[in-house]
Amino acid sequence: MKIIVLPGDGIGPETVAVATASLEAVDARFRLGLDLQPDVAGHDSLRQYGTTVRPELLDRVKAADGLILGPMSTYDFKDESRGEINPSKYFRKNLDLFANIRPARTYEGSGSRYGKLDLVVVRENTEGFYADRNIESGGSEMLITPDVVVSLRRITRPCCERIARAAFDLAMTRQRHVTVVHKANVLRLGDGMFIDSCQLVARDYPDVRVDEVIVDAMMAHVVRAPERYDVIVTTNMFGDILSDLTAELSGSLGMAASINSGTKYAMAQAAHGSAPDIAGQNIANPFSQVCSAGMLLTWYGQREGRENFIQAGHALDEAVAQAIAARESTRDMGGSLGTRQTGEALVARLRAY
Numbered sequence: 001m002k003i004i005v006l007p008g009d010g011i012g013p014e015t016v017a018v019a020t021a022s023l024e025a026v027d028a029r030f031r032l033g034l035d036l037q038p039d040v041a042g043h044d045s046l047r048q049y050g051t052t053v054r055p056e057l058l059d060r061v062k063a064a065d066g067l068i069l070g071p072m073s074t075y076d077f078k079d080e081s082r083g084e085i086n087p088s089k090y091f092r093k094n095l096d097l098f099a100n101i102r103p104a105r106t107y108e109g110s111g112s113r114y115g116k117l118d119l120v121v122v123r124e125n126t127e128g129f130y131a132d133r134n135i136e137s138g139g140s141e142m143l144i145t146p147d148v149v150v151s152l153r154r155i156t157r158p159c160c161e162r163i164a165r166a167a168f169d170l171a172m173t174r175q176r177h178v179t180v181v182h183k184a185n186v187l188r189l190g191d192g193m194f195i196d197s198c199q200l201v202a203r204d205y206p207d208v209r210v211d212e213v214i215v216d217a218m219m220a221h222v223v224r225a226p227e228r229y230d231v232i233v234t235t236n237m238f239g240d241i242l243s244d245l246t247a248e249l250s251g252s253l254g255m256a257a258s259i260n261s262g263t264k265y266a267m268a269q270a271a272h273g274s275a276p277d278i279a280g281q282n283i284a285n286p287f288s289q290v291c292s293a294g295m296l297l298t299w300y301g302q303r304e305g306r307e308n309f310i311q312a313g314h315a316l317d318e319a320v321a322q323a324i325a326a327r328e329s330t331r332d333m334g335g336s337l338g339t340r341q342t343g344e345a346l347v348a349r350l351r352a353y
Contacts, residue, residue: 001065001300001309002035004057006087008070009042010274011284011339016070018286018343019268019293022319025350026312032297037064041087042072051083053090066296067091067267070289071274091267092125097260098159099166100125100239101295102271104246104255107324109334117226117249120174122167123239125260127154130236155190155235160197166261167198167233168205174230178202180212181234181242194235215242222246247271251324252332254285259295268296282338285330287320290346319349 005020007013020036027034039057046052052072061067069088077084091097100123106116129151140152171178180198184191195212202210213221215238222229222242226249234242247256256271270288278284294316301309328345329335337345 001032001297002037002063003066003068003296004061004064005036005038005068006041006070007038007044008087008274009044009073009076010071010276010279012042012070012072012274014280014282014284014339015270015286015289016068018339018346019068019289021343021347022290022316022350023293023297025347026297026315029315029350029353030308030312032309032312041069043076046083049083052077052085053087058091058094061091061095062265066300067095067265068289068293068296069267069269071270071272073274073276088269092260095265095267096126096262097265097267098124098126099163099261100243100258101166101170101261102239102243102247102256102258103291103295104243104250106250107255107321107333109325109327117222117229117246119222119226119229119246120170120231121239121243121246122163122170122231122233123243124159124163124234124236126236127156127159128236129153153187153190155193157193157197160194161201164198164201164233165204167231168201168208171208171231172205176207177209177230178211179218179229179232180210181215181218181232181238182212183215183238185214191235198233218242219245223249243271251334252285254288254330254332255291256288257291257295259292259299261299266296266299268292282340283330284339285332286339286343287324287329287333290316291320315350315353319346319353323349 007016023034041053072087074086077086103120105118142150144150167178180195182191182195184195247253253272258269258271260267260269270292272288294313297309298313323329323346324333327335330337330342
């Protein structure tokens with residue numbers, strides 16, 4: 001499996017270094033034959049090449065089997081005419097990565113103040129309210145007068161149906177329960193179409209239990225009783241906010257693993273930002289990046305029918321859980337180690353299996 005590795009900005013090089021070391025450890029254990037190929041994007045690329053993403057980099061990614069994208073300083077990149085392209089957006093759109101899968105679970109020893117949870121938010125990734133992903137060219141926010149802004153939202157049936165199918169496929173590997181989160185009481189047409197599409201897809205999965213929850217109520221329910229939920233499917237903005245909440249409920253946003261996947265391609269990307277305020281201080285939690293890399297192995301294993309890749313992905317998850325229980329982690333998860341030392345302890349644990 002050939003994987004392009006882009007360390008990113010801020011804490012990215014620190015956390016991605018732990019992820020790649022962990023991949024090398026499971027590569028040896030499960031005989032995966034990984035080919036990790038480093039490259040640059042973001043500020044390093046802008047300094048070297050005058051653009052945050054070179055066109056030929058996309059060709060390299062398409063020729064590979066997966067992409068690891070470290071955190072990017074997205075807010076810094078405002079003018080594409082000056083080479084300031086948002087790398088996450090660029091790969092998401094050009095690879096049609098329509099499903100953003102974000103798991104959240106509690107870990108023994110993490111000190112989480114909330115109830116036990118083990119759920120996954122399946123977020124539609126290509127349309128919705130976000131101005132960078134719902135029209136072909138330009139942006140969908142318009143300054144009508146100096147005091148009036150109009151923001152457009154795009155919802156399409158094909159996109160609703162394919163994200164619903166991704167959620168139901170995932171549910172079949174878990175507890176066979178899908179919760180459709182929406183705001184159809186106000187956004188009657190768009191979210192009404194989303195619900196209809198989910199219910200249509202549900203007919204193909206008679207063994208999966210389906211319920212519907214309005215998004216503002218869901219924010220309370222997932223705090224009060226997170227154990228009630230398994231797979232949550234929702235539109236883009238709601239999924240973005242809800243998955244940050246569930247990640248924090250698991251103990252830390254530093255545990256916010258995710259994968260952006262489509263029909264042919266997938267990108268492992270921690271759901272948090274580049275955190276420039278703590279970059280280089282050896283305190284960032286690397287586990288979100290490690291678990292994202294594990295999700296990429298699992299995706300590839302399922303796609304190619306390679307059981308050893310699925311086992312390797314699960315091994316990374318289990319090693320992270322054991323490390324947290326043993327307090328071999330950064331302070332946000334109850335430990336006292338730095339980023340590098342957390343990675344060294346994790347690799348030692350993986351090699352000891």
